[in-house]
Amino acid sequence: MTLPKAEVVRAARRASSGMADRDTPFIFDEWYVAAFSDDVGRALLPRKLLGKNVLLYRTAGGEVVALDDRCAHRSYPLSDGTLEGDTVVCGYHGFRYDAKGDCIEVPAMAKCPRSIGVKRYALVERGPLLWVWMGNAEAADPALIPDTSYHTSPEWACSKEYLHLPGNYVSLHENLLDLTHLSYIHAKSFGSPEYARAPYTTELGYGRFTVRREVIPTVLPPVWADPMGLTGVTTAARIAVSAFESPGLHRVTTSFYDSAVPEGERVVGTICTSHIPTPETRTSTHYHIVHGRNFALDDTVATQVMHDRLFTAFREDVDALTKVEVVLEETAPEDFYEISVPTDGPSVAMRRYLLQRADAEAQARAES
Ligand code: FES
Ligand SMILES: [Fe+2]
Structure with missing residues (x-):
């Protein structure tokens, strides 16, 4: 049995204390989606x-x-x-x-x-979304609402759904920023075995965190291979950019093409999913999702099939995070530690940012 040494646990706890978690106060001075317009x-x-x-x-x-x-x-x-x-x-x-x-x-x-x-x-x-500002009313600038204009663009076919997550919104942001879980949580839906080991690059700015992962060559799961005409193709490319854009929006953009086709002749299809977490309580989150694609636009059957398959996968995340929330609730503080690995770098940076924002707001409130 290999348990972490006491100094490793101490270091892990020190690192966790600098990151937002389910006990971190909410960040109010932000735009969040209150509901779908309809x-x-x-x-x-x-x-x-x-x-x-x-x-x-x-x-x-x-x-x-x-x-x-x-x-x-x-x-x-x-x-x-x-x-x-x-x-x-x-x-x-x-x-x-x-x-x-x-x-x-x-x-x-x-x-x-x-x-x-x-x-x-x-x-x-804005299109299918109602953005609300719960914080300092004087700071509620609509120019700060993230651009989601593709939701209503004729060049995109979109569908949407609401999921209720019995878990904290920080966990959802972390889940979205670290896609190594695709090979496991989504093994039966849109994951593929090589995904977790694929090379990736990151951009970690203050308030914007992205992970770009290139999986080439790969075999696309049917959800994209079928409408893209890449079924059975073993030289497919799958390039995903997962971006934390604000506490209220995370966007995953993924492009697909056949890497055996020379550049310039390739047909590139792109999907873009707005994952929209809005904290409900400390342990629950409104999870609005708008999914779009820029290919097979008139194929209503593809829209329904993709929607069903993708939202099956998104429910896998909800199920997983629900289980995590239960375990966190039941773990005694003296038993708790979590150890990060290098692929957690972007989510660690994102959680540090959320904590800084929450602390700054709490301080401003106390001073006023
Ligand atoms: S009128 Fe609303 S509580 Fe009395
Ligand atoms: Fe996921």
Whole structure:
């Protein structure tokens, strides 16, 4: 039995203490996806985001509103009230709020006091996504929303789905940045045995972390080989770039072609998947996914087949991270350590960044 020596465990714990984990406070000054656009209509939709209860609804004019889901009177959830026109009427004593979050009617008073209201959060609708800013309202700059314009481009065929992850969002970002797990977690879906050992390069900037992995030659799994016309081809290339773009977005872009075909004559197909984690609680995450491809655009059968196969694989990640969360919950602090290996470099850098951001925000809050 080979257990790590005490000094190795101490070093591992020291390293972990510099990285974000499930106990790290959320980073509020960021854009996160609150919901898919078509989730929100003329009904009151409650959603917990970054540990806060938020109410989402759409006005008659089509604007999406995000309010604190807590009546200013006696804390009744506004989402349990009713939507009347563009106003929300609390289900307890009937206080009425407009779309700005201002209370405009208190039924038991002839005149509504001006000073009652609930917080309204900045929210921007971009294609299929609703981006919300839960932090300092003055810093909510829509220019900071990551570019996902391919979601609505006619040059891409996209599909989307929501998964609920009973695990922390940091684990999901780590999972997405270290694709060596493809050969194991996804052995039956889109992994291939040589993937974990394939050469890779990294770019580790402050707030942006990428891993580029080239697997050449390889045999593509059917999910891409079939629509690309590369079924059975043993000289295929699979080049994946996995990029942490913000605490609320991770993008994986993968290109495929037949490496036996000379450059310039190759047909290159690309898929691009937006993995969109939004913390719900310390131990749960809203996981929105938009997947696109720039080939076989009119092939609706391919869209459905790829969607089904890919989301089967994404559920494998959710299953794995759910298991990890359970183990973390059950592990006593004195027994806990995790040892990183060189391929963890990008995720270690990313987790250090998340911790720095969370610490800086916590300090700013304390000072204000
Ligand atoms: S709790 Fe909402 S009106 Fe009283
Ligand atoms: Fe995965």
